[in-house]
Amino acid sequence: MQCLECQTPIKGRSDKKFCSDACRVHYHNKISADYSTLKRSIHLILNRNRKILKKINDQGIKTMSKTELVTLEYNFDYHTSVFYSSNQKTYYYCYDYGYCHLGDEKLLVVKSNKKGV
Numbered sequence: 001m002q003c004l005e006c007q008t009p010i011k012g013r014s015d016k017k018f019c020s021d022a023c024r025v026h027y028h029n030k031i032s033a034d035y036s037t038l039k040r041s042i043h044l045i046l047n048r049n050r051k052i053l054k055k056i057n058d059q060g061i062k063t064m065s066k067t068e069l070v071t072l073e074y075n076f077d078y079h080t081s082v083f084y085s086s087n088q089k090t091y092y093y094c095y096d097y098g099y100c101h102l103g104d105e106k107l108l109v110v111k112s113n114k115k116g117v
């Protein structure tokens, strides 16, 4: 068995994963730092998406093409919730703002009146 952090061969108990407490702490700190970076970058994408939808909504614009949203740097891979309406539409929300496909690349931009989950 080798230390997961420094790859030093470990002597003693076979279930030991680290050669020292320092390696164990360092290894777990790296994992949580990676997770923090991931969380931060997803948070930034979701915030930017919401800001774009809010701006469109605030301007009183109801529909927009997908291409226009891409131009505004909207990231379609990320949303916070999905809502299936009774008329077979799928709404993708970034918090309280969302959109649904109208066909022909057109999207309907909407604001939710939900206050929480």
Ligand SMILES: [Zn+2]
Pocket (backbone or CB within 6 Å): 003, 004, 005, 006, 007, 008, 018, 019, 020, 023
């Ligand atoms: Zn080590």
